[in-house]
Amino acid sequence: MWRARQPARARAAQLRTDQSRDAAFLMPHALEDLFHPKGVAIIGQVNRAHSEAQLRAQHDSRYGADNWSLVNPKGRAIGALTIYASVRDVPGPLDLAVITAPAEACPQLLLECGARGVRFAVVFSSGFSEIGPEGAALERTLAAAARRAGVRVLGPNTNNNLLERIPDPPGWRGGRIGVVTQSGHNGRPIVQGTALGIAFRRQVPCGNECDLEVSDFIDYFASDPETAVIAGYIEGFRDGAKLRRALAAAIAARKPVVMLKIGSTRGGARMAHSHTGHLAGADAVVDGLFAQHAVTRVRDLDELLDTAALFAKLPPGTGARVALYSISGGSGTLMAECAELAGVAVPRLTPETVAQLREYLPGYLTVDNPVDNGAVFITSNPPEVRQKVLDLIAGDPNVDLLVVGITGALSPMTDQLASDLEALAARGTAKPIAVTWNSPKIDEAGYEAIVRSGWPLFRNFRNCFAAIRHWEVYHARLQSWRVRRAPRARVPAPARRAIEGAAGVLSPLAGRLPPRRHERRAHCVSPSHSSSPRPISRTRPMRGSWCWTSRARARRSARPGSCCAARAARTRTRTSTACSCSAWPVPAWSCSSESRAIRSSVPRSRWASAASSRRCSATSPCARSRSIGATRARCWPHCAVRGSCAARAGARAWICARSNA
Template sequence: MPDTPPRPADRPTGLRTIAWQHLFTPEVVAVVGATDTEGSPQAYQWRQARERLLALGARAVHPVHPTKDTVDGVPAYRTVSAVPEPVDTAVLLIREPLPVLRECLAAGTRFAIVFASGFAELGTEQGDRAQRQLARIANGPMRVLGPNTNLNIYEPWAEGLPGRKIAVISQSGNIGRPIVQAEALGVGVASWAPLGNEVDLEFADFVAEFAGRPEVGAIVAYVEGFKDGWTMRLAADRALRAGVPVIVIKVGRTEQGAAMARAHTGHLTGNDAVHDAVFRQAGVIRMEDIDEAIETAGAFCHSAPVTGRRVALCVMSGGTGSHVADLCGQYGLELPPLAPETSQRLRSLLPGYLHVDNPVDTGGVATSRPEGRAVLEALMDDPATDVLLAPINGAFPGLSDAITRDLVDLHRRGPKPVVAVWTSPVRDESHQALCAAGVPLFHSFRGAVVGIRAMADFHTDRRTRPRIATVSTVRRRTTPDLTRPGIRDERESGELLRAYGIPVLPSQVVTSAGAAAKAASEVDGPVVLKALSPDLAHKSDLGLVITGVTGADAARAAYDRIVATAAERAPAARLGGVVVARQVTDAVAEVLLGVSHQHPFGPTITVGLGGVLAELVADTAFGVPPFDEEHARWMVGQTRIGTLLGGFRGGPAGDLDALVTTILRLHDLVLDVGHLVSEVDVNPLLVRPKGLGVVAVDALVVV
């Protein structure tokens, strides 16, 4: 089995090997543009860089300035090449970095950090040209961070915090700031990679690096767009195998957000629904709220694995129980009934008027008494408990301090995870105690439920998800000629589909009314006649598809009508004849299967409701090869197709298995020749009753 999965042509073969020590812990650094001119931004940045780097263990931090002999009393050099020792990292504080980068490259500098903006984010030809020039420099042995970045990578971090740490990746300096402030919640930070425009070093590089660090328990990222969707998937797969979750806040769901991303870093955000599908395939956790992302990351760092979705919920009030129970149901967490012996223990501990099933309502009565600890222990011991969730309603001394003490003890005892929710704006000593002990802590009910679901899904994915490299073994098939670019008509498109085992409705192509009559008479039952042309993508809209044709005379008339209509409504279209095919009358569902190239992931498969209403209904799901059968079934289940095939309103069940098999055969086509095919549109693919299979009745391929 190959080390890397099948991939689109002209994509990286795998993740890069990078000598990270020269960036994260450099021995020799040159700061280009360093100055001691008071009040200038460069003076502040030079001093900050020198202080931080020396604290990290750098042996020398050299200022580089075209005219100064010293900067803050430190000997300065006119150029990087004049520095008398090899430079690990050059920090460029200058507006025009390209000439200096060329000099750094020639001098053997290992890494360069480029502060300057004015590249792809401008959205102008000048900016794009500068980005291309920078990319050519970065294509050599020197790695480049940025442009449009800063010194966050050398931020000093607090020591002595509990558990493992988060690593932060951000395509924005300021949006990373609230993430690293997780330290205030007792969550340590291992490193922060500010990507900027990603001319070279990218999201995937840092994910792969951080996933291999034993001190990293979670990776939190703010992303506007991915430089390369393929390496992103490889890196996410590596992190999943290492047990390090990747939590992403991905912007660009709306046109407004996408436009801002283009202006900020020059990233194209891509189709958001496709990103959702890829995140699911890769085991990436997507979150909308930055606080929830921080708290979930902290929970991963501080918690034992959540082995399932079964929650034991202990609340101080019935209202809280109702609210959180609703949220659990909404986000797919289970509140299983407690074992009889657990219920008996609870009934002996709590007054009879309180609810002692799951959720368990202590009413606050038992919280500050020894019974409060016993209630929590009973829930932890219950065999159906995967995780204990305990909201703390307000900072009420006597209640919050008592339950905090008990939760800290249970967290340390384990082995099941304990999750607390602190809903009070007052963060007193009890709150500090939870943070200091590393109890997974959230500050909203929804955040806790979303976080627990994310943890349960991640650990399930880690156990069950097939490796990306083994989900498909593609054998090249004998296919029609794909060297001639352009649109293929229905007949040629069908030949390509058949080559990959996709059932295509048998048909004849006729060029006269008499031949149409003969072809129709050879079919038992009604037939369909439709124009054959590579120039007609939507034949039904033009009246060039006639269904329910029975008998030779009707076929002859239908042929003449199609030819006349084509001449009137599409006179420029090349008409290669008329297709005559048996009409399928037992279809349970009409399905659209498509292939399109979606930035930044390449060939992407779409499945959705098909037929003439496909564009109006817009009920679709996506998958980016390679994926497995489980994801193909998920795609179907994300649309109304799954409901239709299940026997909607007493109708027959459809052949779901045949549809999934067809998706996987299209998947093989994409892995094999997807780089040669820009578009595939199979619409409709008719799904027949269970056991009778599927059949494509129309198709269009663009080479």
């Protein structure tokens, strides 16, 4: 039943019930149990060619010794291992089901799991929405079954990497990174960053996200004391409101979020849609949302790894003024150039520091920053003198961070410098140190010493200084962050009719999937609309009411509730009734002050180019308006993260509608 038809009092009571049920069902510690299940049922094909020992070796490492059971309808046994015919037969506690059965069997298996008291399922099986409409229908059935059974589902079309134990590298220091991805394979090069001395908490590949999604795991990592930084490869978000709550939780916990988000190009967005079914969304909106929520956006996997690693290793609150140190004037020159290109400050060292450095380094070398030690210094001085110079630079009050650039591998010079850095890591320094090893030759003792030292290690200057700049921007954004309240307003009837009739508008009103009941509630009165950060997620009990596909029903149940027109009227533009968001309550980041923030964070040319790439809504009254300017910027943020904008580039008219496709 549609909440708008309820009396206000009944609605409020229902809401309280829903909220408490949500909170009870999935507090962050509840997802913790997904990672430490008491009892795992592995349901699906059993390779009977394997011996008992092989099967034990395969599963013990991932699920824990004697913490798992095999389930296959054929039953029987392998050695002393019983294969149960049904999950109902498995004895003992059972938290998690790992399902590799054929896709068609999965919904029924979930129901059985629910009956058995299993709380979580990881559905490995593929053959769902990634194969087309038929699979999508099966995925909807799966989600409905999960909801009926009360089982939270990761997947389908995922794997069990989330239970993988990622060993900390030797000499590791700093915090661990929690990785969440919408591509299992793209998560692998990130967690293989252990080769660079980086530690990871978990890797969670979300698969098709029929239930648990990226935001759930951002929220989980935000509440997890073992996670320092959250890194993600993301193609799209299912639920803008939940995402904002998760990001707010990460901010409240002071855990930086670094995201490689697809969708800044048409090619990427098209491929993302065919890969995970995500609509990449309006990229400027993503940029704006990220800017507001202090999310660092990166563009490649190595940048994701390097940035997250720096964030995990730098002590919180470290500044971003760098001192540059190298054994070569050329390297110092290049470092200065790259730092300035990235926007990183390279202040002069104080005269006191320079004078002290001159006691060790000859007068013809630059020492006021960058500091060039001239190479010979390394081979002609004992370690204590070499470390003293590093100490002097790190102690300068003008700098916050020392960057040591080792461009070429040139033992013994680079080996000795590396061993100094390792010694300093053990002893401690006044300021943190970041190191670059620019050579592809890494079979050197010096390289190994630097990995062991645990200092942040970069493979090129660009990523190094980009990460330092990201760090600075992250802290600036943290300062300006606040919870934003969504304004309350209604879309006038003409605008609503225009949206409903608009061709090509991906809107609940235009016949696509409408939002589900609990989603509507989440949008209307989500906890994030309150005025303080809420680190604890209150997710909805279950997603997946895909049965609401009737356009008539969707239209009947539509409740115009956007703030767009009202605000446009307030700002006295000519598009007061033309520029309307969908009937669904507007996400919190669309209020006027925030649209200014978004606008200011996105270059005008980006708006324009984004505008021209959107679809046109020929029948909309928007198309008649030619004056947009600031109003367009105010309208845009109304699109949810998954939303789309329909616009005629020529007339520069905009209709924003939230999509649930």
